[in-house]
Amino acid sequence: MNAGNDNGLKRAHFDKVRLPVLLLLPQLTILLLFFFIPSLRALTQAFLLSDPFGNSVQFVGFDNFRQLLASEVYRESVQVTVVFTLAQNALTIAAALVLAFASDRVIRGKGLYKSIILLPYAIAPVIAGILWAFLFNPAVGPLAQLLRGAGVAWDPNRNGTDAMVLVVLAASWKHICYDYIFLLAGLLAIPSSLMEAAAVDGARPLRRFFTIGLPLLGPTLFFLAVMNFVYGFFEVFAIIHAVTRGGPAGATNVMVYKVFTDGFVNLDLGSSAAQSVILMAFALVMTLLQFRYVERNVNYDS
Amino acid sequence: MVERTPLLNAACHAILLGGVAMVVLPLYLAFVAGSLTLDQVQEVPLPWVPAGHFLDNARTAWQSAHFNRLFLNSFIVAVGITVGKIAVSLLSAFAITYFRFPFRMTAFWLIFVSLMLPIEVRISPTYESVANAALPLQWLAELLHVADGWRALTGHQVEIALEWNMVNTYPGLILPLIASASATFLFRQFFLTVPEELCEAARLDGASPMRFFWTILLPLSRSNIAALAIILFLYGWNQYLWPLLFTTDADMATAVIGLTKLVPKADSLPAWNVAMCAALLTLLPPVIVVAVLQRSFVKGLVDSSK
Numbered sequence: 001m002n003a004g005n006d007n008g009l010k011r012a013h014f015d016k017v018r019l020p021v022l023l024l025l026p027q028l029t030i031l032l033l034f035f036f037i038p039s040l041r042a043l044t045q046a047f048l049l050s051d052p053f054g055n056s057v058q059f060v061g062f063d064n065f066r067q068l069l070a071s072e073v074y075r076e077s078v079q080v081t082v083v084f085t086l087a088q089n090a091l092t093i094a095a096a097l098v099l100a101f102a103s104d105r106v107i108r109g110k111g112l113y114k115s116i117i118l119l120p121y122a123i124a125p126v127i128a129g130i131l132w133a134f135l136f137n138p139a140v141g142p143l144a145q146l147l148r149g150a151g152v153a154w155d156p157n158r159n160g161t162d163a164m165v166l167v168v169l170a171a172s173w174k175h176i177c178y179d180y181i182f183l184l185a186g187l188l189a190i191p192s193s194l195m196e197a198a199a200v201d202g203a204r205p206l207r208r209f210f211t212i213g214l215p216l217l218g219p220t221l222f223f224l225a226v227m228n229f230v231y232g233f234f235e236v237f238a239i240i241h242a243v244t245r246g247g248p249a250g251a252t253n254v255m256v257y258k259v260f261t262d263g264f265v266n267l268d269l270g271s272s273a274a275q276s277v278i279l280m281a282f283a284l285v286m287t288l289l290q291f292r293y294v295e296r297n298v299n300y301d302s
Numbered sequence: 303m304v305e306r307t308p309l310l311n312a313a314c315h316a317i318l319l320g321g322v323a324m325v326v327l328p329l330y331l332a333f334v335a336g337s338l339t340l341d342q343v344q345e346v347p348l349p350w351v352p353a354g355h356f357l358d359n360a361r362t363a364w365q366s367a368h369f370n371r372l373f374l375n376s377f378i379v380a381v382g383i384t385v386g387k388i389a390v391s392l393l394s395a396f397a398i399t400y401f402r403f404p405f406r407m408t409a410f411w412l413i414f415v416s417l418m419l420p421i422e423v424r425i426s427p428t429y430e431s432v433a434n435a436a437l438p439l440q441w442l443a444e445l446l447h448v449a450d451g452w453r454a455l456t457g458h459q460v461e462i463a464l465e466w467n468m469v470n471t472y473p474g475l476i477l478p479l480i481a482s483a484s485a486t487f488l489f490r491q492f493f494l495t496v497p498e499e500l501c502e503a504a505r506l507d508g509a510s511p512m513r514f515f516w517t518i519l520l521p522l523s524r525s526n527i528a529a530l531a532i533i534l535f536l537y538g539w540n541q542y543l544w545p546l547l548f549t550t551d552a553d554m555a556t557a558v559i560g561l562t563k564l565v566p567k568a569d570s571l572p573a574w575n576v577a578m579c580a581a582l583l584t585l586l587p588p589v590i591v592v593a594v595l596q597r598s599f600v601k602g603l604v605d606s607s608k
Contacts (some may be wrong), residue, residue: 015402134578
């Protein structure tokens with residue numbers, strides 16, 4: 001990079017004080033009002049106990065956290081979140097990898113395939129959820145009818161596993177395109193001389209993919225895993241809210257959904273804030289990981 | 303690389319056709335369901351060819367969800383987020399890359415930190431802030447005992463009750479979603495690659511900083527701005543959690559929220575035909591944007607994730 005000096009200032013720059021402060025003002029005001037103050041309040045609320053109407057507030061230290069960790073419902077929610085994100089991650093990456101490999105090989109129709117496979121990115125998670133809720137609706141859904149025909153007693157309204165399968169499918173369907181575009185870009189960035197050398201040595205395409213392509217995609221795969229976890233933790237809220245509402249019997253009550261129900265439905269602000277803080281810590285770790293590895297990952301311009 | 307692998311090529315086409323089917327089939331089935339009558343949509347098995355009622359159902363959906371108003375809201379919110387975020391980000395990226403001033407690095411780090419927490423983890427305090435954006439001012443006033451000081455000075459008792467409620471307003475829907483600095487970093491990265499000579503030449507010619515910004519930097523950033531605009535439009539249109547908290551006034555809801563009200567519940571009429579029509583209508587604007595502006599879209603997606 002031809003950056004001026006190491007702290008991100010251009011070598012040719014302006015020595016003024018008032019103008020840059022004015023330029024920064026809109027951004028910093030918005031951040032202060034809607035980012036820093038709310039984040040700090042979430043942090044302080046986590047250590048307070050307040051009644052739902054906000055009449056009395058009491059400092060309780062780590063009690064909210066202690067109660068959370070002791071709560072069976074919360075542990076279940078953590079478990080559900082882990083199962084969900086792992087399943088979603090595995091499904092998304094595997095499908096995207098296969099599709100990216102195939103796209104990289106074909107010549108005819110490549111652009112058209114790519115355009116269609118990318119479309120779900122434009123679709124809201126909640127709409128993806130509603131589409132899949134319909135397809136798998138036990139009464140009218142065509143895919144549920146197929147399953148019934150095959151002798152599977154499918155009912156995501158009663159069976160927790162079925163509900164989980166449903167939200168994983170909906171979430172993955174929407175997100176495969178994201179992993180796909182990054183993997184395809186990663187494959188295109190591999191120097192063709194490497195592949196040619198291997199071909200001259202007699203390695204067939206599949207073997208070249210597994211011994212050269214896949215290892216070189218390592219950083220991209222890591223980056224995508226992080227991004228998938230972030231997606232699975234936070235953006236899945238819409239799907240859960242529209243499709244299962246955390247049910248049946250808490251089978252899809254992921255952490256970000258529980259934060260919402262505890263805060264806005266049960267009005268248990270202290271517990272909700274404590275859960276927020278735990279999620280914040282997670283988001284922080286994920287972002288740091290992403291920054292750590294993203295620097296090696298910048299040559300995608302195709 | 304030229305290599306004869308007819309079998310593998312056929313397999314690759316099969317895989318890609320499978321991928322295409324995976325994307326298209328749910329949309330096609332939604333279209334079929336959307337074209338049926340209420341009786342037909344409950345038939346087992348569901349027909350696989352569309353009937354002729356799509357426009358009727360679309361009209362029903364459009365009217366019963368008040369989509370006139372909600373689509374307008376969605377457009378205002380999506381465009382507001384896009385324009386707002388790009389504008390504040392361009393200005394602050396310009397400030398931190400092209401100016402030397404005290405606390406430059408502090409500003410940089412304040413902006414940097416905001417990348418780390420998605421809005422989902424701070425919804426309830428953010429809601430409070432929007433319900434009364436003057437809350438911090440009031441808090442500060444109480445902390446500094448402004449009222450007591452005023453009374454001591456003048457003998458008058460004043461009640462400090464600032465309130466600035468943004469619930470059910472466009473700024474309330476838009477501003478909290480602008481409050482993250484991803485776009486600032488995208489522009490900063492780009493500005494760092496702009497040749498130094500351009501700025502030097504502008505300064506030698508006696509151009510003011512803002513003139514350099516408008517006549518040189520902004521035109522150079524055009525393709526980055528376009529790419530980012532697409533991503534931000536989708537982001538704005540598809541928001542769910544934040545508008546959901548704001549639907550106390552049905553007229554301020556967005557299209558995506560209105561759609562969920564049409565989805566049949568367990569004890570209501572299973573009007574999936576209308577719901578599927580509504581779903582297809584709601585997903586159409588962002589899908590058209592992506593389909594038409596494909597090239598910029600991919601660039602924006604890859605850039606904004608860096």
